[in-house]
Amino acid sequence: MTADTRIQLVRDATFVRLTTDGAITGSRGSAPDGLYAQDARHLSRWQLTVDGTDPVALVPATAETDDTAACVLSPEGTRDDPPAYTVFRRQSVDVATFTEHLRLVSNRPDAVSAHVELTVDSDFADLFELRADDRRYDKPGAEHDIRATADGLRFSYRRADWHADTEVVCRPAPDTITHARSGTRATARTLSWHVPLDAHGSAELHLTVHARPHGRPQRTDTAEQPSRRRASAQAEGTDDLSLACERGLADIDLLTIPVTGLDGEDVRVPAAGIPWFLTLFGRDSLLTSYFLLPYRPATAAAVLSALAATQGERYDAFSGEQPGRIVHETRHGELAHFRQIPYGRYYGAVDATPLFLVLLHAHHETTGDAALAKRLETHARHAVDWMLTDGGLDKHGYLVYDPDPGGLVNQNWKDSAGAICFSDGTQAEGPIAVSEAQGYAYDALLRTAELAQDIWLDEAYARRLRETAARLRERFAADFWMTEADFPALALDGSGRQVDALASDAGHLLWSGILDPRRAQRVGRRLLEPDFFSGWAVRTLAAGQRPYHPLSYHRGSAWPHDNAVIALGLARQGLTDELRTLTEGLVAAAARHAYRLPEVLAGYDRSATAGPVPYPHSCSPQAWAAATPLALRTALARS
Incomplete structure (x- = not known):
């Protein structure tokens, strides 16, 4: 979980982040608050004052459910002059909508009047503008417009053919609407109410914010969504793993978003995570779906359809699109629309394409349904x-990639700058061949050969793929194995040198089967030694190496999904004791996070603290972390 104290509410591809008194302050950086829909912030200020002062939080905001929070506020008071009234605040989020219910309750035997003000703004900032990376984006011709309506305000933003609105509807309508105090953005407005309260009486204010993003409208169907029902019968039980599975399935439901699949069909797929990645991600969605296959095979079918619909068709150096390549991520924001960032449809992933093939075969293998493989x-x-x-x-x-200076320097799952490094910490230069992608390719070739032989009835194609896979496995054994370390290299750089940092990517090779069984078993046991295994999970880099940093993104932290793949590999290689040790650590970590595994854990040893140290910028919920307990359950069943 993130270290910040904001409250996060999510529902149907819309989310809001609030301070613990229910405010939105316009923050930026690692955890910016606001109301978000389709990669844009539709509320950047939402700050309440009562009787001219910031209210005191008698009960800080607490998420009652995944989409609703409540807190109790009051004006300033003293022991001899307690506050005249109390404010009970309830806030919730739904499809492109944020609602607020304020109930003011008088504490006095005589009538009083409450003065309530709400400062509101909508900056329509693109998510990429809000990151703490010091990037600035020009917006020529951008226009903001604010208009009072009969019952509130409407904020509008236009830039060329881009247009978005945020509407605030109030019941009752505000008494006045004025420019906000100095020190706020010019577009901020303050809505004011004088609210009479009878002796020990009460009054209510109802506020609704409608976000209207650019492009196709948000869906407003009211059909029961998965998060309204019990997550899954397979998650039943009271042991920690079962509770983690149940929480994980519920989080997958929270992250499920509507997208367009093959032939224009509507499908629902797991987005990668909140706050930065509430969108379709190739690698993330593929691995999440793979983890869920024994429990929810329909998720894999939906993801495969969505990724087939966005598969590369042409060459575009800006986005990395190439014919046949599977997309890395899709974005719907302003900066993507105007190609100021390459992520509208960005193809900078070396591994999404083989993982697409792995999942296609695995879906057929699990369900016995050949229709999708034929389609x-x-x-x-x-x-x-x-x-x-x-x-x-x-x-x-x-499989290789060249670092993309306008996009991702590294294009495997460890995609941060510097993640693919030598033992001295130097970043490898391209073309880079990361180890786990070769394993995925090997597995993809063999699995696709089975589809070709059994479903497509093309024996010659199947034979060609098997021969290609065999040659890849032979080369890999010769080029990647580091004899002195008795461990596979993290990668080969553009000169063919072994990138010699000891990294968790080696565990993925157990899952894909590219290593011979004897080496695979040695690698599996090595990953559970103390420099790799923190007691909670396997670290991305073994401790003690120069580039190791327990609070880094990919150079010493521990990722639940990475460990899920390792667990499946341990099961494949028959390493039952190691699998149980790893599972116990991850489940214990989940139990200390209310059974919700975060995206990343810091790499500190389990003996150092009572619980895992949070990675400060972790997404939570995050899809492949949410699906990790299901992968652990599958691995245990296979061992």
Whole structure:
């Protein structure tokens, strides 16, 4: 979980982050508050004052459910002059909507009047503007407009063909609407009410904010969504793993968003995480769906349809699009629309394409349904073609990527700058062949060969893929194995040198099967030694190396999903004791986070503190972390 104290509410691809008194302050950085829909902030200020002062939080805001929070506030008072009234505040979020209910209750035997003010603003900032990376984006011709309505305010933003609105509807309507005090943005407005309260009486204010993002309207259907029902029968039980599974399935429901699939069909897929990644991510959605396969195979079918619909068709250096390549992420914000960032449809991932093929076969293997494999045959063949050509298998012998200065320096799951490093901390230079992507490619080739033989009835194609996979496995054993360390290299750099940092990526090789069984078992046991295993989880880099940092993103922290893949690999290699040790650590970590695993844990040893140290910028909930307990359950069942 994040270390900050904000309250986060989420529902149907809309979320709001609030301070503990229910305010939105216009913050930026690692955890910006606000109301968000489709990559834009539709509320940047929402600050209440009572009788001219900031209210005192008698009971700080607490999330009662995933989409509703409440707090109790009052004006300033003293022991001899207690506050005249109390404010009971309840806030909730729904599809592109934020609602607030204020109930003012008089504490006195005589009539009193409350003066309530609410300062409101909508900056329509793109999520990428709010990150703490010091980037600034020009917005030529951008226009903000604020208009009073019969019952509130409407904020509008326009830039060329881009248009978005935020409407505030009040019951009762405010008595006055004025420019906010100095020190606020010019667009901020203050809504004021004088609220009469009878002796020990009460009054209510109802406020509704409608976010209207650019582009297709948010869906407003009221059909029961998964988060309204029990998560899954498979999660029943009271042991810690069962409770973590139940929480994880509920979080997947919270993160599920509507997208367009193949042939324009409407599908619902797990977005990657909140606050930064409430959108379709190729790698994240694929691994999340794989973890869920024995429990919710329909999620995999939806993700495969959505990714087939966005599969690369042309060459575009700006976005990294190439024919057959599976998308890394999609964005719907202003900066993506005007191509100021490459992420509208960004293809900077070396591993999403083979993982697409892995999931396609695994879906058929799990369900026995051949219809999806038949429907996506052309897309699968194009994905294989990409691996062989632009992906680098034919030319380099491996899947490779070159760092993208306008996008991602690293294009595997460890995609932060500096993550693919030598033992001295130096970042590898491209073309880079990361180890786990070769394992995915090997597995993808073999799985697709099975589809070709059994479903597509193309024996020649199946034979070609198997031969390609065998050659890849042979090369990998010769080029990646570090004899002295008795461990696989993290990567090969553009000169073919082994990138020699000891990293958790090696655990993915157990899952994909590219290592021979003897080496795989040695690697699995090595990952549970103290420099790798913190007692909670396997670290991304083994401690004691120069680049190790327990609070880094990918150089010493521990990721639940990374450990889920490792767990599945341990099960495949028959390392039952190691699997149970790893599972116990992860489940214990989940139990100390109310059974919700965060995106990342700090790499500190379990003996150092009573619970895992939070990584300060972690997304929570986050899809593949949420699905991790289900992967652990599957691994245990297979061991």
